[in-house]
Amino acid sequence: MRIAIAGATGNIGALTVAALERDGHETVRISRSLGVDLTTGDGLDDALAGVEAVVDATNGPAVDPAETVAYFGTTTRNLLAAGKRAAVRHHVLLSIVGIDRVEGNAHYAGKREQERLVAEGTVPWTIVPATQFHDFAEMVTSWTEQDGVATIAPLLVRPIAPADVADVLAEVAIGQPRGRYADVAGPDPQDLVDMARRTLAARGRSVRLVPTWSGMFGPAMAGDAMLPGEGARIAPTTFDQWLAEQK
Numbered sequence: 729m730r731i732a733i734a735g736a737t738g739n740i741g742a743l744t745v746a747a748l749e750r751d752g753h754e755t756v757r758i759s760r761s762l763g764v765d766l767t768t769g770d771g772l773d774d775a776l777a778g779v780e781a782v783v784d785a786t787n788g789p790a791v792d793p794a795e796t797v798a799y800f801g802t803t804t805r806n807l808l809a810a811g812k813r814a815a816v817r818h819h820v821l822l823s824i825v826g827i828d829r830v831e832g833n834a835h836y837a838g839k840r841e842q843e844r845l846v847a848e849g850t851v852p853w854t855i856v857p858a859t860q861f862h863d864f865a866e867m868v869t870s871w872t873e874q875d876g877v878a879t880i881a882p883l884l885v886r887p888i889a890p891a892d893v894a895d896v897l898a899e900v901a902i903g904q905p906r907g908r909y910a911d912v913a914g915p916d917p918q919d920l921v922d923m924a925r926r927t928l929a930a931r932g933r934s935v936r937l938v939p940t941w942s943g944m945f946g947p948a949m950a951g952d953a954m955l956p957g958e959g960a961r962i963a964p965t966t967f968d969q970w971l972a973e974q975k
Contacts, residue, residue: 731901732756732779732816734766734807735786739861740822743894744783744901751898766803772810781818781901782811784846788838796838804845811851819851820901822893825859825911826954832946852905856897859913859956862887862970865923869935872943879938881945882921885954888914889970892963911956915966923967930974 731748735741736757745755756775758764764771766786776782784807788799811819823843827836846853864887869878896912921939928935941947 729780729902730754730756730778731781731783732758732776734758734782734784737761738785738787739890740893741785743891744785744897747894747898748901753902766806769806769810772806773813776810776814776816779814779816781820782807782816783820783897783901785822785897791834793834793837796834797841800838800842801845804842808845808849808851816851818901818905819846819849819853820897821846821853821855822897823855823857825857825913825956829953830948832948854900854906854909856900856909857911858888858893859911859954860885860887861890861893862914862967863890863927865920866927868920869924869928869937873935876934877936877938879940879943880921880924881941881943881949882919882939883945883949883954884917884951885920886913886917886956887923887967888912888963889965892965896961896963911960913956913960913962915962915964917955918967926971927974930971
C-alpha cells in the first residue's frame with residue numbers, strides 16, 4: 729500500500745514509517761521540513777496523490793488551550809480536506825488515553841478537537857488512543873529542570889514503548905477503518921516520579937525531583953485518570969526492558 733505519515737520526522741512518525749517500510753509498504757513522509765505544510769495546506773495535494781491511507785502522528789504547541797485547539801483544528805481540517813480530494817480510504821489518528829477525563833490541559837484540548845473533526849469528517853477513520861510513552865517522564869523533567877531541580881507530578885500511568893505504538897499504527901493503517909480503537913497501553917502501571925528517577929539514573933544524570941500537583945498536571949489527573957479502560961490492547965515491551973536499552 730501507499731501510506732502517508734503526517735509528522736513523519738517526529739519520534740512516532742519516523743518509527744511508523746520504519747514499521748510500514750519493513751513490511752513492504754510505500755510511505756509518503758509529510759512534514760514542514762520536507763516541504764509539506766499542514767498549517768497552510770501547501771504541498772498536501774501532491775503528497776496525497778495515490779495514497780490509500782493517512783496516519784496522523786503530528787504534535788503541536790501546548791502552551792495555551794486556544795492556541796493549541798486552533799493549531800490542531802487547522803492542520804486536521806487541511807489534512808482531512810486533502811484526503812477527501814485524494815479519495816483516501818482510511819484516516820488514522822494517534823490520540824491519547826484519558827483526554828476526555830481531564831480539563832484545563834492545553835494539549836488534551838487540542839487532541840479532543842482533532843478527534844471531533846476526524847469523527848465528524850467524511851473520510852473513513854480510526855482513532856487510536858495510546859498511553860504515555862516510556863520517555864515521557866524524562867521529557868516532563870526537562871520542561872521544569874532548573875539548577876539541578878525539577879518538579880514533576882506523581883501521575884499513575886501505564887507507559888508504552890514508542891516502537892510498540894508505531895507497530896499498532898502501521899497495523900491499523902493497512903486494515904479497514906475501525907472507528908474508535910481500543911486503548912493501547914504498556915504492560916505495567918508505573919509512577920511518573922519513579923520513572924523519571926530511574927530514567928535519569930540510566931542516563932547518568934543527577935536531578936533532584938520534587939513531586940507536586942501545582943504544575944502543568946493537576947489533581948484532575950490523579951488516581952486512575954490516565955490509565956487505559958477495560959478491553960485495552962496491551963503492548964509487549966515493559967518499562968524495564970526499554971530502560972535497559974537506554975543505559
